[in-house]
Amino acid sequence: MELSIMIEGQDGLNWPRWQRLATAAEDLGFAGLYRSDHYTNMNPPEKDSLELWVSLTWLASHTQRIHFGPLVSPFSFRHPALTARMAAAVGDLSDGRLVLGLGAGWQVREHEMFGLPLLELPERMQRFEEGLNAVSRLLTSDTPVDVDGAYYQLKQAILLPRPQRPGGPPILVGGNGVQRTLKLAAKYAREWNGVGLTPETYAERVPLLDAYLAQQGRSPSEVKRSVMVRGLFGRTAAELASKLAATPFTAEEWRARGALVGEAGQIIEQLAALAAASCQQVMLQWIDQDDIAGLEALASSVLPQIATL
Numbered sequence: 217m218e219l220s221i222m223i224e225g226q227d228g229l230n231w232p233r234w235q236r237l238a239t240a241a242e243d244l245g246f247a248g249l250y251r252s253d254h255y256t257n258m259n260p261p262e263k264d265s266l267e268l269w270v271s272l273t274w275l276a277s278h279t280q281r282i283h284f285g286p287l288v289s290p291f292s293f294r295h296p297a298l299t300a301r302m303a304a305a306v307g308d309l310s311d312g313r314l315v316l317g318l319g320a321g322w323q324v325r326e327h328e329m330f331g332l333p334l335l336e337l338p339e340r341m342q343r344f345e346e347g348l349n350a351v352s353r354l355l356t357s358d359t360p361v362d363v364d365g366a367y368y369q370l371k372q373a374i375l376l377p378r379p380q381r382p383g384g385p386p387i388l389v390g391g392n393g394v395q396r397t398l399k400l401a402a403k404y405a406r407e408w409n410g411v412g413l414t415p416e417t418y419a420e421r422v423p424l425l426d427a428y429l430a431q432q433g434r435s436p437s438e439v440k441r442s443v444m445v446r447g448l449f450g451r452t453a454a455e456l457a458s459k460l461a462a463t464p465f466t467a468e469e470w471r472a473r474g475a476l477v478g479e480a481g482q483i484i485e486q487l488a489a490l491a492a493a494s495c496q497q498v499m500l501q502w503i504d505q506d507d508i509a510g511l512e513a514l515a516s517s518v519l520p521q522i523a524t525l
Contacts (some may be wrong), residue, residue, distance in 0.1 A: 217487055217525035218497040219518065220248035222287055222444055223505060226256050226265040226326075233505045234266055238275050240508050241282050244515035248283040249275070250317070250444075250499050253290065255326040269302050276310035285315035287409065287444055287499060288390045291347035292321030292332050292340070296368055299347075300354040300384075304375050307385040315407060317388040318351065320344035341396055343367040348387070348404040355384030390444065392417075394424055402428035407440040409499070412474035415486075418443060419493035442497035443490060446475035449483060451513045476500060480517035487518070491525040 221241050223229060229251070241249040253268040268286055275284055289299060299318070307314040320340045321327065327334040335343060346365040353361045360372035379385070386406035391397035392413060398421065401408040408425055410418055426436045448463070448470060450456025456479060460467055467477045476486045476498070490498060502511065 217491045217495070217522045218247035218442075219487065219522060220250060220283075220497060220499045221246050221511065222499040222501045223249070223251040224254070224257075224501070224503070225251040225268060225271070226254035226263065227503070228263040228505060229266040229271075230264040231266065233264075234271055234274070235278075236508055237505060237511075238279055238282075240511050242279045244511060245519050246282065246511075246515065247497065248285075248315070248499070249279075250285055250287045250315075253286045253288065253293065254323060255330055258323055258325055269306070272306050272314070273309065276306050276314065279310075279313075281313075283313045283315055284310070285385070285388065286317045288317035288319035288388065290319045290321030291343055292327060292334055296347040296350035297354065297370065297373065300351045300375060303351070303385050304355060304379045308377075308380045312381040312385075314385040315388050316351070316385040317390055317409065318344075318348060319390055345400060348389070348400060352387060352404050355379060355387075386440075388442075392421065394421070398425050399428050401425065401439065402432050402434065405439055407442060410441075410443040410495075412445055413443055414472065414474050415489035415493040415495075417474075418490060418495055422494045440497065441495050442499060443474075443495050444499040444501060446470065446473070447483075447500035447502055448475060448477040449510060449514050450479050451510070451517075453479065480514075480521075483514075483518055484521045487522050488525050491522075 223237060238249060255265060256262055268289060303316045321334055346368050350363050350368050350370060354375050358378060360374040361370060363370040387404055388407040388409050389401035389405040390409035390411060392410055402425060410421060429436055448459050450459055470477045476483050487498060
């Protein structure tokens with residue numbers, strides 16, 4: 217089991233915070249550092265929002281060990297050719313540590329605010345699949361490719377220089393949908409990332425993913441399994457109670473929504489349950505970007521205990 221940290225990039229992230237978080241993740245022993253790709257939150261007030269690819273470029277050259285990437289970067293923001301070019305470059309700059317999380321887009325407010333076409337859900341998912349196809353072919357093909365889709369067209373397009381990592385950065389597809397998302401993960405991804413799933417629900421998704429992989433002629437080992445969940449960690453019972461009091465849910469209600477909640481021992485138990493459900497990595501959503509002391513306590517009390525999960 218790997219434990220990584222996930223940050224909401226639109227929720228007050230700026231350079232000082234990002235640099236502190238990157239240093240902490242690198243030095244404290246977390247497996248990776250991931251962040252969302254949003255312009256703003258669903259509701260006011262507006263907060264600092266550090267641009268995704270600029271922040272990842274800095275991260276690539278200022279860390280040495282952790283893997284990292286977007287959870288996830290939507291095609292409603294950028295053309296797949298631009299995404300593929302940036303991903304290949306950042307992947308090379310980081311010596312192959314970038315994981316390329318891709319998505320369809322979902323948050324209405326930011327798309328309306330900045331004039332970005334979100335599309336209705338069926339069209340959005342069609343654009344998503346076309347984008348996955350285009351990015352995948354650009355990253356993996358050593359010869360020029362053609363794409364003739366409803367949303368994207370490429371004519372004899374090739375990425376040069378070729379990515380140093382064979383096939384380029386691994387594509388991650390995030391989401392829980394059994395009809396579309398898992399099928400797309402089976403076809404295009406090297407990592408599937410569930411969102412807010414309990415161990416029980418996660419265990420139900422895994423055989424579905426395996427079946428879709430078999431349909432694609434792929435083995436289960438070709439796709440890493442991870443999950444992104446909210447984290448509420450307390451060094452003491454009193455600290456945990458204080459954090460819970462600032463939220464609309466109890467600890468039990470949070471856990472039912474897939475969150476990891478508790479002191480160190482309880483967090484370890486919940487990570488073990490996810491590992492038993494075939495999850496290989498947890499990206500823990502860390503809401504308080506200034507709580508470096510909490511990350512230090514989490515690392516010292518939890519990381520040594522999960523290495524064998």
